[in-house]
Amino acid sequence: MPELPEVEVVRAGLEPFLTGRRIAGVDVLDERAVRRHEAGAADFVRRLTGLELGRPARRGKYLWLPAVGGDAVLAHLGMSGQFRVDAPDAPLARNTRVLVDLDDGTQVRFVDQRLFGGLSFSPGGAQLPPEIARIARDPFDERFDLPAVAAAMTARRSTVKRALLDQRLVSGIGNIYADEALWRARTHPGTPTRLLGARRARAVLRAARAVMAEALAAGGTSFDALYVHVDGERGYFDRELAVHGRLGEPCPRCGATIVREAFMNRSSHLCPRCQRGPGTAAIRPGKASSTPGRGRGE
Numbered sequence: 001m002p003e004l005p006e007v008e009v010v011r012a013g014l015e016p017f018l019t020g021r022r023i024a025g026v027d028v029l030d031e032r033a034v035r036r037h038e039a040g041a042a043d044f045v046r047r048l049t050g051l052e053l054g055r056p057a058r059r060g061k062y063l064w065l066p067a068v069g070g071d072a073v074l075a076h077l078g079m080s081g082q083f084r085v086d087a088p089d090a091p092l093a094r095n096t097r098v099l100v101d102l103d104d105g106t107q108v109r110f111v112d113q114r115l116f117g118g119l120s121f122s123p124g125g126a127q128l129p130p131e132i133a134r135i136a137r138d139p140f141d142e143r144f145d146l147p148a149v150a151a152a153m154t155a156r157r158s159t160v161k162r163a164l165l166d167q168r169l170v171s172g173i174g175n176i177y178a179d180e181a182l183w184r185a186r187t188h189p190g191t192p193t194r195l196l197g198a199r200r201a202r203a204v205l206r207a208a209r210a211v212m213a214e215a216l217a218a219g220g221t222s223f224d225a226l227y228v229h230v231d232g233e234r235g236y237f238d239r240e241l242a243v244h245g246r247l248g249e250p251c252p253r254c255g256a257t258i259v260r261e262a263f264m265n266r267s268s269h270l271c272p273r274c275q276r277g278p279g280t281a282a283i284r285p286g287k288a289s290s291t292p293g294r295g296r297g298e
């Protein structure tokens, strides 16, 4: 699942190709990719054709293409959405869903294997599409108010990881960077937000911004082969992750064995020594706590 750095890589990758270009034509190869446009594919094509595009914009994990005149095209990357920029006669990649011809003769292609993503026309959405109006500013937004978000976080009845993932509080942080930020800030994901304290809440948010900035510099995390940059090159920051996906490996800071704990319907990876907290259901490799008969005497 792309998180903020991956989406920003896509946004920045599209920028030189799209900014100032006019849409000369649109071809919807698979109507499922425009299902969010309720008036249908033909209307989607009609609305987009002729639009003059500005600089691609992003908030959190959401990407949109503002147009001159105030409308926008909203892109949902979902689990596996990608853009490719190609010559119109270049062979189509598998799962290419929508073709957008630009006035300079290039073609932008929306590719999506799993089809959780898609494109929609957002009337009046150039500044901020109404569909994502409830999404909070992300830590890279120049108007992101870190102390205010930290204060809002500690005022909640929640746990720190849940709060970090709540896109209405702070956007763009997903499971991977939440784990990395909490490890960096030496904070257990299950820590109640009311016990966090303003100082630690700020430290967690700063850590989230830092890990995402590093991911961005490295080109985005990609452990999932479905995610490809706009130019087809894969990200490689996954090797730099300290805890996420590293069950059983040593903590890069203290050497203790990284554990995994159940979190909602996913999991958290953490260092049980650096991140002491209320969690008790740690799964250690080779010690499946649910295996009957193994717990005795340990």
Ligand SMILES: [Zn+2]
Residues within 6 Å of the ligand: 251, 252, 253, 254, 255, 256, 271, 272, 273, 274, 275
């Ligand atoms: Zn550690």
